Amino acid sequence: MQLQLSAEDEKFRDEMRTFFTTEVSEEIRTTVAEGRELTKEQIVESQQTLNKAGLAVPHWPEEYGGRGWSDLQRHIWNEEMQAACVPIPLAFNASMIGPVLAQFGSKEQKDEFLPKTANLDIWWSQGFSEPDAGSDLASLRTTAVKDGDDYIVNGQKTWTTLGQYGDWIFTLVRTDPEVKKQAGISMLLIDMRSEGLEVRPIELIDGGHEVNEVWFTDVRVPAANLVGEENSGWTQAKFLLGNERVGVAPVGSTKRVLARAKELGAELVKDDPLLRARIIELENELLALELTALRVVAHSEGGEPHPASSVLKLKGTELQQAVSELVVDLGGPDTLASGEEGDTESWYRRSTPTYLNLRKASIYGGSNEVQRQIISRTILGL
Amino acid sequence: MDFTYDDEQDALRDAVRGLIGKAYGDYEKRRQTTKEDPGFDEKVWTQLAEMGLLGLPFSEEDGGVGAGPVEIGIVCQELGRVIAPEPYLSSVVLAGGLVSAVGTPEQRQEILGALSGGESVLAFAHAEPGARWSDSASAVTASQDGDSWTVSGTKDPVLHGARADVHVVSAALPDGGTGLFLVQGADAQAEGFSTYDGGRAARVTFDATAATPLGTAGADVTASIAIVHDITRIMAANQSLGAMETLLAQTTDYLKSRKQFGVTLNTFQALTFRAADMYTSQELTHSLVDWATMVVAAGKPEEVADAAARVGLQVSRGGRHVGQEAIQLHGGIGMTAEYSVGMYTAHLTVLDHLLGDAGRHLKVLDATLDEHGVIDPLDRS
Numbered sequence: 001m002q003l004q005l006s007a008e009d010e011k012f013r014d015e016m017r018t019f020f021t022t023e024v025s026e027e028i029r030t031t032v033a034e035g036r037e038l039t040k041e042q043i044v045e046s047q048q049t050l051n052k053a054g055l056a057v058p059h060w061p062e063e064y065g066g067r068g069w070s071d072l073q074r075h076i077w078n079e080e081m082q083a084a085c086v087p088i089p090l091a092f093n094a095s096m097i098g099p100v101l102a103q104f105g106s107k108e109q110k111d112e113f114l115p116k117t118a119n120l121d122i123w124w125s126q127g128f129s130e131p132d133a134g135s136d137l138a139s140l141r142t143t144a145v146k147d148g149d150d151y152i153v154n155g156q157k158t159w160t161t162l163g164q165y166g167d168w169i170f171t172l173v174r175t176d177p178e179v180k181k182q183a184g185i186s187m188l189l190i191d192m193r194s195e196g197l198e199v200r201p202i203e204l205i206d207g208g209h210e211v212n213e214v215w216f217t218d219v220r221v222p223a224a225n226l227v228g229e230e231n232s233g234w235t236q237a238k239f240l241l242g243n244e245r246v247g248v249a250p251v252g253s254t255k256r257v258l259a260r261a262k263e264l265g266a267e268l269v270k271d272d273p274l275l276r277a278r279i280i281e282l283e284n285e286l287l288a289l290e291l292t293a294l295r296v297v298a299h300s301e302g303g304e305p306h307p308a309s310s311v312l313k314l315k316g317t318e319l320q321q322a323v324s325e326l327v328v329d330l331g332g333p334d335t336l337a338s339g340e341e342g343d344t345e346s347w348y349r350r351s352t353p354t355y356l357n358l359r360k361a362s363i364y365g366g367s368n369e370v371q372r373q374i375i376s377r378t379i380l381g382l
Numbered sequence: 383m384d385f386t387y388d389d390e391q392d393a394l395r396d397a398v399r400g401l402i403g404k405a406y407g408d409y410e411k412r413r414q415t416t417k418e419d420p421g422f423d424e425k426v427w428t429q430l431a432e433m434g435l436l437g438l439p440f441s442e443e444d445g446g447v448g449a450g451p452v453e454i455g456i457v458c459q460e461l462g463r464v465i466a467p468e469p470y471l472s473s474v475v476l477a478g479g480l481v482s483a484v485g486t487p488e489q490r491q492e493i494l495g496a497l498s499g500g501e502s503v504l505a506f507a508h509a510e511p512g513a514r515w516s517d518s519a520s521a522v523t524a525s526q527d528g529d530s531w532t533v534s535g536t537k538d539p540v541l542h543g544a545r546a547d548v549h550v551v552s553a554a555l556p557d558g559g560t561g562l563f564l565v566q567g568a569d570a571q572a573e574g575f576s577t578y579d580g581g582r583a584a585r586v587t588f589d590a591t592a593a594t595p596l597g598t599a600g601a602d603v604t605a606s607i608a609i610v611h612d613i614t615r616i617m618a619a620n621q622s623l624g625a626m627e628t629l630l631a632q633t634t635d636y637l638k639s640r641k642q643f644g645v646t647l648n649t650f651q652a653l654t655f656r657a658a659d660m661y662t663s664q665e666l667t668h669s670l671v672d673w674a675t676m677v678v679a680a681g682k683p684e685e686v687a688d689a690a691a692r693v694g695l696q697v698s699r700g701g702r703h704v705g706q707e708a709i710q711l712h713g714g715i716g717m718t719a720e721y722s723v724g725m726y727t728a729h730l731t732v733l734d735h736l737l738g739d740a741g742r743h744l745k746v747l748d749a750t751l752d753e754h755g756v757i758d759p760l761d762r763s
Contacts (some may be wrong), residue, residue, distance in 0.1 A: 001386040001391075001452045003676040005760055009383070011491045013760070072383065076760075083756070259755040266752075273748075284670075284695050287757050291669035295385045305464050306663040315662055357555070376654035380634045 003078075013076050013133060015278050016055075021083035024049050027112035032085035033260070033349050034343070037208070040123075040165045046087045047094075047120040048134070056089045059246070061102050071297035074246040079290075082252025092124040092161075093117045095247075097170045100187070100240050104228040109189070113168075125166030125192065127157040127214055135370050136219050137172070138181045138234065140302035142216060144188055146223070151175075151188060153219040159364075163199050163212035166192045185233035189225040196220075239308045241366065245305050246297060251290045252360075258282060258323045264344045264382025265330040275330070283312045307379045314371040317361035325357040383760060386674055389601045393556060394453055398460040401429055406464035409722040415467060416580030431500025436474055440482050445495030451613070451678035454622040462624025465582060465722075465729045469503060472541035474544070474619045477504035477550045479610040483585040484562055484597040487585040493548060493564070507544035507570070507586050508535040508607070515738040517625070518560040522588060524553035531599065532590045533563055541736075543584030544574025549738040551593060552607065559602025563593035609683050611737055612690035617673045618733045619693045622701050623664075625726050625733075629708040632723055635711055645656050648760040653711055660707050663700040672695045691738075698740035701730040727748040 003138070005013065006155060021029075025129050028042045038046075050056040059074055060066035069077070081088060089095075101109055117123040133140040142155025153173060160169070169190050176184030190197065196219040201209045227236055262279060292308055292315075299306040326337055331348030338349065356371050362368040376382040387395070390614050405426045406412040415423050439454050440446025461470055474497065481493050481504070496502035510521040522535030533553045543549070549565040569591050572584040594613040597603065605625065634657055645655050672692035677685050705727030709716035716723045 001387065001676050001679070003673070003759075038754050049473060185654055253541065255756040262751075263755070270752075276748050276751055277744050280751060281695070281742055283751075284692055284747070285666070287673075287692060288666040288670045288696055290666055291673045291759055294383060295669055296670070298383060298385045307577050308668070311662045311665050315666065369655070372655045372658040373651075375658035376648075380630075380639055380654070380657055380661060381659060382634060382648040382654040 009076065010193050011070060011224075012073055013080060016077055016080040016083065016270045018051060018298045019055065019240075021085045022280070023053065024079055024084070024086045028087065029085040030306045031255075032087060035257070035347060035354060038087060040162075043087055043090060043122075045097040045121045047089050050086075050089060051119045057094050057098055060098055060114070063096075064102055064110065065118045071246055074291065074292075075297045076249040078329050080254040082160055082250070083256060085256065088247070090120060090122055090123070092126050092170075093120060093122070095244055096187075098127060100170070100227065100236050104236050104237060107226065108224070113189070122167045123162075123165045123248050125160050125169040125173035127160060127169045127190070129159045130156060131158055131271065135148050135367055137237065138173055138185065138235075140174060140185065141172050142171065144175050144186060144221070146175075147220075149223050151223060151226070153188065153190065153221055155170075155216050157214040157216075158202070158211075159371070159375040160199070160212045160214045161210060163192075163214055163259075164201065164209065166199070168192060169214060170227070174231050175233075179231075182234040184231055185237070186230050187227040187236045188231075189227065190216075190219065190221050194219045204357065206357040206361070208353065208357065210357070234377060245309055248309065249289055250291055251286065251293055251316065254316070254320045254323050255286055256381070257327065258286065261327050261330055264347055268330060276377070280325060282319065282326065284321055285315070287317060310371060310375050310379060313365060314375075320361050321355075321358050324351070324358045327351040328355045385454075391452060391456060392463050395456045395460060397433060397581070398435065398457050399463070401433060401468050402460055402464055403428075403677065406466050409725075410720075412465060412467060412722075413720070413725075417584070419574065420542070421576065421582035422469065426466070427468050427503075428500045430468060430470070431498065434498075435498055436600060437494070437498025438481060439474065440490070440494045440498060443487075444482065444490040445498045447498075451476070451616070454617055455675040458620035459624035459627075461619035462719045463628050465579070465625055465726055467629075469505075469542040469545075470615065471618055471621060472506065473497065473504045473546075476610060476614045477506040479613060480506060480550050480607065483594065483610055484603050486597055487550045489564070496547075502547040503541050503542060503545055504545045505567075505584075505586075507540045507543060507549045507551040507565070507646060508609040509539055510535070513537050515611075515742050517611060518604045519552040519554050519736075522551065522553045524555055524561055524593065525558060525590070525598070529693075530598075531563060531595055533565065533588045534549060534590050535594045536585060536587045538585040539583035540586045540720055541581065541583050542580065543570075544572040545584045545683050548571075548595060549586065552589065553593075555600060559601065560604045560607065561599075561601060562596040562603050563609070564596055565591055565593050565664070573614050577732055579725060579732045581732060601667075605683075609686065610682075612686045613678055615690040615737045616671075616678055616686070618737060619667075619671050619674060619697045622697045622730055622733050623667055625665050626667060626701060626704045629704050629726050630664055631655070631721055633657060633708045633711050640713075647711075649671075650688060654709060656707055660704050663703045666695050667700040670721060678732045683741070686745070688750065694738055695740050695743040695747070697733050698743065701734060705730045736753065 028046050047056050058067035058069050062068050107292045130140050144151040144153045167191050173188050173189050175186040195305050198215040199216045200213045202211050246351050296309045320351040328351045334348045335352045434447050436458055437446035438449045442448050526534050532553050551563045551565050552560050556560045571587045574584040576581050621656045640647045670693045671743050674689040677689035710721045715721050
């Protein structure tokens with residue numbers, strides 16, 4: 001048991017901190033700090049800056065840009081990035097399809113896609129959920145039927161985040177309707193410029209356009225775009241969803257927002273014991289969450305994930321939401337006003353859309369009810 | 383940053399669990415033991431001494447073992463797991479900790495040697511009715527006549543005050559500040575009582591009772607009391623964690639075995655989800671307990687005070703959550719005295735109120751809220 005970082009990790013942290021605060025565009029970091037929306041170009045620029053320095057996909061196999069870091073180093077990388085207001089590399093590329101291709105893809109697929117995926121030359125979208133396949137993902141109905149050297153894809157995906165920017169989409173499709181539902185699924189990579197593929201926006205409760213429906217009508221996809229074996233898609237889906245141990249809980253960004261809320265709301269907070277108590281409780285729970293994340297990374301080296309990792313998503317999203325709620329309450333009636341003026345005013349005016357938008361956090365990535373199911377079944381054996 | 387125990391620490395945990403599990407693994411043994419005074423098993427106390435556990439925190443020249451806070455935390459977790467009634471926290475960690483922090487070399491050797499050997503039980507006579515969680519004394523006063531000192535006034539509650547061989551008594555000094563004194567158990571007037579968790583405490587009255595200054599006569603040691611209080615809070619949190627782990631384990635066992643409507647209770651998601659939330663509380667508590675224990679090991683008093691308040695706040699919230707839900711998920715059986723979960727919850731409530739509950743910790747943390755932007759646990763040392 002040892003509180004301090006090793007000298008090596010301390011040095012590593014300093015390097016990360018220096019890079020993130022000096023090499024990534026000031027304008028991008030300010031946009032994040034103020035809670036404004038990033039453009040596609042800013043997201044791409046930021047990831048390319050990281051990739052150039054070998055900091056976009058450190059968890060990938062080393063031959064494709066990975067760094068062979070320890071989980072603790074990856075944790076530090078992730079936390080320092082968030083603390084410095086640097087956008088995290090696009091999850092669909094860096095955390096989802098990249099590791100899946102590295103693990104299950106053919107040599108051709110790896111060579112073709114991985115470098116462009118790391119550098120965000122290809123923007124990936126995720127085609128998993130369907131109108132009738134949410135938490136029960138395996139009940140998906142989009143079909144892919146073999147036709148010579150191609151598959152013909154028909155069906156509908158939904159909740160495709162930032163699909164309007166997507167170049168390619170990794171999908172789960174049904175290739176065998178006759179077997180147990182998990183056994184008839186395949187993973188297929190589809191060019192989003194394909195004929196018959198249509199992206200339709202879904203307007204959300206925050207007024208923004210973040211997610212989309214993706215419709216497939218007789219879309220022709222080369223069979224070479226199948227990832228792994230036909231009907232092995234569920235294995236890849238489970239790998240993709242359960243692969244992550246680092247950065248599961250958004251600790252660094254939530255801490256940063258809370259600190260900013262304290263700073264901008266200082267006058268109000270100063271003499272209000274109820275607000276102060278609320279902030280102290282949030283800070284303490286965030287500390288407990290961060291330490292839990294550290295316990296998990298310190299314990300999971302090479303082996304099975306630490307069981308406590310299952311609380312990270314659940315608690316992490318709850319706290320992310322609770323902090324966004326605090327910001328709205330600090331703004332009070334100012335949150336209703338329009339326009340972008342001073343720092344504080346603009347911050348409060350964006351607070352309610354952000355708060356409403358973040359309701360998604362306990363729904364996506366395995367809803368928090370699914371997380372409770374995992375805890376009660378897998379960990380508690382209930 | 384490392385949250386793993388080394389082999390010796392694992393071996394220590396196994397040894398303590400072996401000894402204390404044999405004594406109280408069967409909850410009925412704990413229940414019978416606490417029915418009779420002194421409320422704990424003198425034989426178990428002797429065994430703890432023989433294993434070197436009573437001298438764990440004290441230096442070798444004082445008759446102890448010179449182990450660190452991580453080892454003491456392990457012992458406290460294991461005692462908490464079976465809610466062992468022996469006065470480890472009050473006698474060794476708290477009263478012994480004060481003797482170690484303030485006593486002269488002779489006092490340390492004599493008193494801590496006897497404590498480590500299991501020959502002497504100490505009590506810290508400090509709490510005063512209505513004073514809540516102060517680090518200083520006011521109702522009990524010290525008087526000096528030449529080289530002789532006496533103390534007068536009432537302390538209540540004093541954990542194991544009726545059984546104590548030696549009291550460490552805090553008293554307001556004639557020139558201000560709080561001093562510590564040693565009073566022989568036989569010289570104090572103690573009215574013992576049972577606490578609601580089967581423990582023992584006493585109202586101890588001093589009436590111009592002869593007292594020996596602990597350490598330098600007349601010195602204000604409020605700061606030392608504060609530090610030892612904070613360390614004890616963190617060790618109490620270790621003890622609470624052990625109790626919470628048992629509560630959750632018993633609750634999940636019960637959900638898997640108890641049948642209603644012809645099926646076991648774990649069939650009902652309304653119940654299993656609540657158990658999942660108990661697990662979340664337990665693990666968040668575990669993380670803060672490990673961290674706070676490491677902060678003690680790093681040894682900076684202002685950081686220890688902060689860590690004690692932070693872990694205390696979490697244990698207060700988490701302990702109440704886990705205790706209340708354990709009873710609820712058991713249903714009627716959880717309300718009975720012969721079943722353990724109610725008593726575990728009672729014990730968690732004692733620990734919560736002994737040295738400060740969530741309200742106290744919030745007030746402490748309020749004082750420093752404006753001094754930091756983010757809290758960075760890696761930046762502390």
